[in-house]
Amino acid sequence: MGNTIDPKISAQGAAVLxxxxxxxxxxxxxxxxxxxxxxxxxxxYPILARFESAKWLSxxxxxxxxxxxxxxxxxYYQLTALGSSKARACIEFILxxxxxxx
Amino acid sequence: xxxxxxxxxxxLLAKVVIDEVGATIQALARSxxxxxxxxxxxGERYEEQWxxxxxxxxxxxxxxxxxxxxxxxxTVLRRESALRPTNARRDYAxxxxxxxxxxxxxxKSAAFEKALAQKGIKRSKRVMLRVRALYELALTRDDLTPxxxxxxxxxxxxxxEDK
Numbered sequence: 001m002g003n004t005i006d007p008k009i010s011a012q013g014a015a016v017l018x019x020x021x022x023x024x025x026x027x028x029x030x031x032x033x034x035x036x037x038x039x040x041x042x043x044x045y046p047i048l049a050r051f052e053s054a055k056w057l058s059x060x061x062x063x064x065x066x067x068x069x070x071x072x073x074x075x076y077y078q079l080t081a082l083g084s085s086k087a088r089a090c091i092e093f094i095l096x097x098x099x100x101x102x
Numbered sequence: 103x104x105x106x107x108x109x110x111x112x113x114l115l116a117k118v119v120i121d122e123v124g125a126t127i128q129a130l131a132r133s134x135x136x137x138x139x140x141x142x143x144x145g146e147r148y149e150e151q152w153x154x155x156x157x158x159x160x161x162x163x164x165x166x167x168x169x170x171x172x173x174x175x176x177t178v179l180r181r182e183s184a185l186r187p188t189n190a191r192r193d194y195a196x197x198x199x200x201x202x203x204x205x206x207x208x209x210k211s212a213a214f215e216k217a218l219a220q221k222g223i224k225r226s227k228r229v230m231l232r233v234r235a236l237y238e239l240a241l242t243r244d245d246l247t248p249x250x251x252x253x254x255x256x257x258x259x260x261x262x263e264d265k
Contacts, residue, residue, distance in 0.1 A: 041171030
């Protein structure tokens, strides 16, 4: 695994991590995260890209091809093992004890 | 009776207009999303992903807000990807650094790699191929003593080859 730099975590970034932790091990699309958090696409996608670049999130295409689906394929994001541990540490830092209470 | 008929006609016309405006907004939103994706180096990926997420927005107005947000996101991602070192730039920086190392330092680096390998500390094949490329470059230098050249050549044999 190549070296990566931990991304800076904003309040929205922490909320995104929390959403993925709550959903873990399920995968979420950007649209589902937007629905869950009510944040704008302009805020969400750079956050997802930073986490993916830091290998905290992985993403993959929905199975099937656009022709048979009749629409573009969705891109699903999932926390990696690294992302899961970083997300827990980050949330624990922001809200001590919150993870245990959840 | 005529008032009822008039109301029906107005209602139908209003529906046609609303549908038409909705379809136009959706088409415009799709076009904005595509334009946003084109700003990025890996635009094809983002275009498909964002169009799929656009489809999941329930109303034309939300689709338009989504699309406008995408324009902003694409601008931010474009700026960040320009700041992120690409592989080519990283490779060049590594080669330049390696070229400026002293012959003694090159031998020490090789010894360090050997020590790591002996301790069973493995790095990915991709990294080792880069290390190999750097030492192949180092062997072309003319300031190595025959002993140093031989040491590095032997070390090079222990590195994986790109097949």
